[in-house]
Amino acid sequence: MVDLIPGPRLVRPAPGSFAFTPGGLVSGPAELTGAVRRALAVLDLAGAAGGAETASGAAITVERDEHLAAEAYAVTVTPEAVRIVAGDAAGALYAGQTLRQLLPAAAFRSAAVPGTAWTAPCVHIEDAPRFSWRGAHLDVSRHFLPKREVLRMIDLLAVHKLNRLHLHLADDQGWRVESRAYPLLHEIGSHRARTTTAHFHGEQRFDGTPHGGYHTLADLAEIGAYARARGVTVVPEIDVPGHASAILAAYPHLGADPAASHEVLDRWGISPAILSPLPGTVEFLAAVFAEIVQALGEVPYFHIGGDECVLDDWASSAEITAYRESLGLDTPAELHARFLRELADVLAGLGCRAVVWDEAFVSGELRADTIVMPWRGMGVGRRAAAAGHDIVATPVFPLYFDYAEAASPEEPVAIGDTVTVADVAAFEPVPPSWTPQEAGRVLGAQFQLWTERIPDGRTLDYRAWPRGCALAQITWSGQAAGFAAALPAHLSRLDAYGVEYRPVEGPRPWQRGGTGDRRHRPGAVPVAEVMRRLEEMTHEADSTRPSLG
Structure with a gap:
């Protein structure tokens, strides 16, 4: 056994x-x-x-x-x-x-x-499981993944006793859900004219091919019901106020500068596009959130992002500055915190707990029941837990599966190097140095599948498994003991299922990057260096944010 x-x-x-x-x-x-x-x-x-x-x-x-x-x-x-x-x-x-x-x-x-x-x-x-939150994050914005891939992912989560599907439905590169209240969101925001094929900053190459798609509200209802029947809770995400190019392409009046024009972004990286924090934006988002919650059926958690926001346009807007001052707030960062809290209040009225990325915690005070996902490292996660927030462990290392499994030219292109199966299996969601009170705030962990370099279901399989098997082991069993011995037999099950996972010994001949645009570039930024810099950034931000009181 x-x-x-x-x-x-x-x-x-x-x-x-x-x-x-x-x-x-x-x-x-x-x-x-x-x-x-x-x-x-x-x-x-x-x-x-x-x-x-x-x-x-x-x-x-x-x-x-x-x-x-x-x-x-x-x-x-x-x-x-x-x-x-x-x-x-x-x-x-x-x-x-x-x-x-x-x-x-x-x-x-x-x-x-x-x-x-x-x-x-x-x-x-x-x-019985160690953690109540055992999940996967699936980005359908950067590259749209049709309903069949979402349903298949739900099936594979259930196989591994994983019970959360965090569905990233909106970003700069595309809005991926129908809205009857604001139909331009899916009519305009769901497609882009082309997609970058460059992999490093400074390169300018595009494929010249339109890309798009969205899930109808009926699709969302089907996904929600299908997931519940398999023990999986869908956690929708509409990432705001940043990452807003697709929203603003459809409704530019919601931006900090209503006269500015926007397009659905055709490249990766952080965009300065940001929604206005004025009451009209909150009303707009409240209507959209309600549509999504009604369609999914049961939504105990709703993710509102809050990450990677460039606040320059808020600072330069006379209208937004006057609004901020009328609220008695001193900085755009404080206004950012208030905006997210208003949205969390809206969600509470819909029966949902808000979930945010860790920048939202660093920038200011949140509702006490808001869940924080510390993607930049468990250091900021500990500070959120100490402040009384439940957290779900999501650190880049080792839970970002858009990083390559090996620093090898045989690998298909990835955002950087390296996150191995062994790295995931060795991860401890509750570091031993944490106090019992801090440890008690950890709901669990999930792996992240960002799809800038995941264009289709076959690549999704390659990135998700067997690293996802290791995540299932540590979140359910609480330890990696026995995992390596069990994996060969389990991979035979995935073979029978039809999962095109990455073999532990390396990619199959047809899974290799080759010499074209899909080839991996050895020398890409090591994930350890990324984590070092992110930890520095969170400490810098933490030293300047308002007191939690």
């Missing part, structure tokens, strides 16, 4: 095995049996007739135990039957996913392969 990812808390092997019969029966409460059947869909299992709580001869019986925590479960496999006990539907789903891993790798195919012996070894497993 060494090849389960993530590894369970307790595993007691027993002699013998149980043979499943495709089409066999699962009995128990409908909401629990449905979750198990989804995980074991390849076996085409049926629920107990008439919704009976138990059924004689059932291959799998599922029971609820109210004493078990959310997402917790126990599985007992004997030669006669399989018994699952779960605290909720998510726990039943994860029990099913564990059973799936006990079966041959063919259990990860979309249909049963003839000749497969559907047997599982006898065992007793007790399991």
